Amino acid sequence: MKTLRQTKCGETVTVRKLAGEGPLKRRIMDMGITKGTPLYVRKVAPLGDPVEITVRGYELSIRKGDAENIVVE
Incomplete structure (x- = not known):
C-alpha cells in the first residue's frame, strides 16, 4: 500500500482508503x-x-503525519 507521503511531486493519485480514526x-x-x-x-x-x-x-x-493516513493508488 502506498500513502500520500510516499507520492512524488508531480504525480496524480486517487484516494483508496483513509486510515486513522475519529477526529483525525x-x-x-x-x-x-x-x-x-x-x-x-x-x-x-x-x-x-x-x-x-x-x-x-x-x-x-x-x-506529513496526515499524509501517512491517506492510502492512494
Whole structure:
C-alpha cells in the first residue's frame, strides 16, 4: 500500500482508503479528501513536511503525519 507521503511531486493519485480514526479521519474528510478523490501532488517541502496538493480545484497543504493516513493508488 502506498500513502500520500510516499507520492512524488508531480504525480496524480486517487484516494483508496483513509486510515486513522475519529477526529483525525473526520478532519481529513472535512478537507475534501474522500475515497475516490483524485489528488495532484504540487510540491513537497525539503524535509517532507508539509505536502502541497490540489484537491477538488483548490490547493491544500497537509502535514506529513496526515499524509501517512491517506492510502492512494
